[in-house]
Amino acid sequence: MIIGKVIGNLVATQKHHAYENKKLLLVKPIDLQGNEEKETIIAVDTVDAGIGDRVLIMSEGNSTTEELKFERRQPVRTIVIAIIDDIHKRA
Secondary structure, three states: OEEEEEEEEEOOOOOOHHHOOOOEEEEEEEOOOOOEOOOOEEEEEOOOOOOOOEEEEEEOHHHHHHHOOOOOOOOOOEEEEEEOOOOOOOO
C-alpha cells in the first residue's frame, strides 16, 4: 500500500469499459513526513477523495478486481481505498 496526496483529476472521453463511470485521480506518493516523490500515480477513486486529500492507495490486481466487484480480471491495478485523517507513528 502507498500513502499519497491527490493533486488532480484525469478526464478521458475514450477509455476501456472497465473505467466507465469511474473517477480517476492523479496522486503523488508521499513519505511519512509529507515529502512528495517524483512519480505520479493514476488511481480509480472508490472513496470520493478530492484534491489535497491524503489517501491510501492499493496497487494490486486481484484486490482491485474484488473491490470494484468485477466478475473477471480487468486492466485496473491501482485504486484509492481510504482518505487518511491522521497518521500516528511510534518514536
